[in-house]
Amino acid sequence: MASRRRGVGIGAIQKKQDVQAKYNTKGDELASDQLERFSQQLEAFTKKLEEFAIKHRDDIHKNSQFRRHFQEMCTTVGVDPLASSKGFWAEKLGVGDFYYELAVQVVEVCMATSHLNGGIITIDDLRNRLLRSRSKTRKEPISQDDIIRAVKKLKVLGHGFELIPLGSGRFLIQSVPGELSMDDTRVLQLAEENQAHVSVELCVDSLRWEPERAKRILERLVQMEKAWVDNQASDTVHYWFPSLFLEQYNCLSKSHIMANFEPLGANRRIPGAGSEAPSTLTNPSTFVDAMGRPITQQAVSGACSKCGFAGHLPYQCRNNLPIEIDGVKKTAVDVSSTSSESSEDETPLKKEDKKLRKISVKKLQKKLKKLRKKEKAKKKRKRRHSSSSSSSSSESEDEKRKKKSKKEKKKHSKKRKKETSSSSSDSD
Known part of the structure; x- marks a missing residue:
């Protein structure tokens, strides 16, 4: 008669539970050990990163490529140099101040050119304007990566600044409130490929749109002051985008560029x-x-x-x-x-x-003459004062000398009297 198989009762269930509990405790121990090791490695890496940053501080400020690689290293570790203005990176390294100042300059340039380009500017054009506007004594190199990081930090203030990708690693910066639709971005991409201008026929052929759709989108861009109308073309009406046009045709003078265009259609x-x-x-x-x-x-x-x-x-x-x-x-x-x-x-x-x-x-000439006369009079007064002070000092020195000579004479006279009195007593 075959023997019955054991292991189906309550004891077997308890054994399985005990084994599972042991596995769980062992897994928790291994996870805690790995976490401690990882935290130790991370602390060591952050210390080395701080030492590296202090050692190569000048290179991080001067070399934009070096600064980009340093930012990538920081992001892999989870360190954000721009997160706090009171942290280690802002005090010791000064990276946060660099990007904050760059963000302020980006805002100034975008606001100054918004009446020309409708609030859209390319990163290359923005970079050239920033380099021209920075002081001669402090011309630190600026890369596209620096501008992108500064614009991303401006998103904290709201939706006023946005990055519009054009493909092939190029970006447009929108500095006015309002989002662009997918159709608007496709028109901008087409304009970049076609020397900064498009037409209704080009949109119909390239984007497979209906003529009514192309007209509606282009007219909306004109109303938003993003595009300008050129009625001088012989074949059709062209729509130019100054944010792309001013960058591509900067070799011509500004008067030539503005001669044939007027905003708002x-x-x-x-x-x-x-x-x-x-x-x-x-x-x-x-x-x-x-x-x-x-x-x-x-x-x-x-x-x-x-x-x-x-x-x-x-x-x-x-x-x-x-x-x-x-x-x-x-x-x-x-x-x-x-x-x-x-x-x-x-x-x-x-x-x-x-x-x-x-x-x-x-x-202005009269004012300058008056100022020059005042400066001459001040110089004369200073000279007189200096001469009088020098004369008074010389007089005081003469008086001191006279007093010293009188004291010395008195001392000599006293000594002579003593000597004469002593000699007379000896003779007696």
């Missing part, structure tokens, strides 16, 4: 030859606008009498400026120039401005 009169234009404008293909396109439009009224182009007065004319486009020299037309070459065509307002400037210059 306001139409600008197309420059053309006027009724009193000189004979050099018979061939319009020799003239180009700020973008290098030949001007072939017809004449308009109210043109300049010197160059025949509208948009400025004769005394403001600064046209016929030679520029090179693809190795070919052409004559650039500057609609918004402000230089004055002749005083005959000046308006009464211009003459009044000149008079006021002359008067202000004369007043």
Whole structure:
């Protein structure tokens, strides 16, 4: 007869529970040991990191690449140099102060350029402006990673500053409240690929949109002051994004850039030859606008009498400026120039401005003369005071010498009297 199998009763269940409890206790012990070892290693690493930071402090400040690697090391350990302004990193290393100052400068540049680019600026353009605005004595190198970290720290203040990725490692910085939709970002990416401008037809072909959708999105960007309208194109209307345009065409002067654009979609009169234009404008293909396109439009009224182009007065004319486009020299037309070459065509307002400037210059010259006279009088007073003090000091020294000589004479006379008295007593 087969024997029955044991191990199914209450005793077997208790044994299993005891074994499971032993496993749990052993696991807790191992976990605590591992945690202690890890905490010890982490403390040792943080100490080494602090020593490394103090040793290479100058390199962290001067070398942007070195600073980026240092930030990556800190994030792997869980140390944030910007978390507290009263911690070790802010006091010993000064990294927090660097990023806080950079964030303040980023805010200043974005606010100063918001009327031009609608509150959107590329990191490269922002970096160039920051380097120009920083003082000559303190020109620390700034990298894109530094700007990104500073902008991320500005998110604590609210949703005023956002990073917009464009792909290929490039970013736009939005400094005005309001979020951009996915369609807006796709239009910005397309504009970056197409030399900072798009059109309705380009959006339809590249993004597979309907014409109504493309028009609606572009008009909304114009209303938000993110895009400008260019009605001078011969084939279609172009929508330019100044945040990308000002960066790509910074080789041209600011007057050339602003000559053909106006924000909020306001139409600008197309420059053309006027009724009193000189004979050099018979061939319009020799003239180009700020973008290098030949001007072939017809004449308009109210043109300049010197160059025949509208948009400025004769005394403001600064046209016929030679520029090179693809190795070919052409004559650039500057609609918004402000230089004055002749005083005959000046308006009464211009003459009044000149008079006021002359008067202000004369007043400043008078003030400078008064200040110089005061400074000369102060110098003379100082000289007199110094001379009087020196004379008084010399007199006091003479008196001291006289007193010393009198004392010495008295001493000598007393000694002589004593000697004479002693000699007389000896003789007696």
